[in-house]
Amino acid sequence: MNCLICRENIEDGLLTKHLRSHKTTIKDYCLKYINRKCLYSGQPIEFINYKQYNNDIFANRNNMVLYLKKAERGEAEGIIKNLLGIRKIDKAILYLPGQTETRASEFIPSPLLCDQININYNQMGQQSGLKTRYNYFQKLSCHSVLKEELKIAVDNREQKDITISAKKIHMTLNVGDYTVLNQELFNNIYIDRKEPLDFIASMTSQIDRIKKELIRAREIGAYLIFLCEKPLTHMLNLENSDYYKRYTKVTGKYLFNNVKELSQEFPETCQFAFVPEGKKIGEFIKTLFLIKNDLRMVDLQFFIDKREL
Numbered sequence: 001m002n003c004l005i006c007r008e009n010i011e012d013g014l015l016t017k018h019l020r021s022h023k024t025t026i027k028d029y030c031l032k033y034i035n036r037k038c039l040y041s042g043q044p045i046e047f048i049n050y051k052q053y054n055n056d057i058f059a060n061r062n063n064m065v066l067y068l069k070k071a072e073r074g075e076a077e078g079i080i081k082n083l084l085g086i087r088k089i090d091k092a093i094l095y096l097p098g099q100t101e102t103r104a105s106e107f108i109p110s111p112l113l114c115d116q117i118n119i120n121y122n123q124m125g126q127q128s129g130l131k132t133r134y135n136y137f138q139k140l141s142c143h144s145v146l147k148e149e150l151k152i153a154v155d156n157r158e159q160k161d162i163t164i165s166a167k168k169i170h171m172t173l174n175v176g177d178y179t180v181l182n183q184e185l186f187n188n189i190y191i192d193r194k195e196p197l198d199f200i201a202s203m204t205s206q207i208d209r210i211k212k213e214l215i216r217a218r219e220i221g222a223y224l225i226f227l228c229e230k231p232l233t234h235m236l237n238l239e240n241s242d243y244y245k246r247y248t249k250v251t252g253k254y255l256f257n258n259v260k261e262l263s264q265e266f267p268e269t270c271q272f273a274f275v276p277e278g279k280k281i282g283e284f285i286k287t288l289f290l291i292k293n294d295l296r297m298v299d300l301q302f303f304i305d306k307r308e309l
Contacts, residue, residue, distance in 0.1 A: 036056070061106055064107055065113060068113065093130065093264050095263075104236060122134075143185060147165045175216055178193065180289040187223075193285070218268075223295065226272045235256075284309075
């Protein structure tokens with residue numbers, strides 16, 4: 001690369017050292033000579049580091065969404081593939097991020113956004129060299145089972161007695177807190193219910209225990225759904241809640257970095273979903289177990305955000 005001040009050819013990684021001869025910093029150099037602007041608003045791109053500054057084309061996530069919604073299809077597809085490609089390289093990911101992961105990331109268009117602008121999200125991922133996990137074109141349907149016929153297993157260690165309109169049978173489960181026992185419904189799917197503070201602890205101080213549980217689930221061919229009792233928006237913005245500030249200094253960004261890492265490390269073993277506002281946890285768990293579709297291929301947060309769950 002050539003220095004934009006003196007035009008001297010600089011080896012990769014030596015720009016900061018070279019700029020000392022010009023008595024300037026990498027930040028001042030970028031802001032003065034590169035001067036990147038948001039594609040949507042024209043406002044300056046914030047400088048965090050050199051790599052980020054040269055990758056970012058939007059000032060914030062909202063500007064990205066607004067631009068993609070008005071862009072021509074070809075341009076929008078090009079931008080989405082470029083953003084996914086950057087993510088693939090920067091974070092060394094192998095799998096196309098799901099709805100939860102994308103909403104927790106600054107500049108990854110979500111499956112729902114792609115759905116809204118009629119762009120095939122999986123196709124964008126595949127063309128970016130990422131493996132896909134979920135089917136975003138399927139319609140959800142549910143089994144019809146009488147309340148008295150539905151049997152849901154509850155782990156003996158589950159401390160909260162939640163209301164579920166089904167027959168609850170307490171037993172020791174290998175993983176998770178709940179599973180369905182009806183033979184025609186059972187698909188080795190388990191749900192690990194998390195209250196907000198429990199979810200925070202699980203993704204921070206207890207992360208090693210969660211990894212061991214996921215390894216155990218993978219060994220027995222089980223699929224584990226981590227289901228938080230609060231909406232995703234609520235958990236993404238922990239630092240704005242006076243209630244959570246009393247208990248933790250963890251930010252939503254830090255918390256969801258671990259969520260994203262687990263989603264990539266155990267792509268065929270787990271996913272993370274968040275109960276929508278106004279839904280009762282017990283009935284939501286029952287709804288998930290009644291879904292006919294293979295939940296391993298259902299991005300639950302996508303359908304929650306789409307208000308189909």
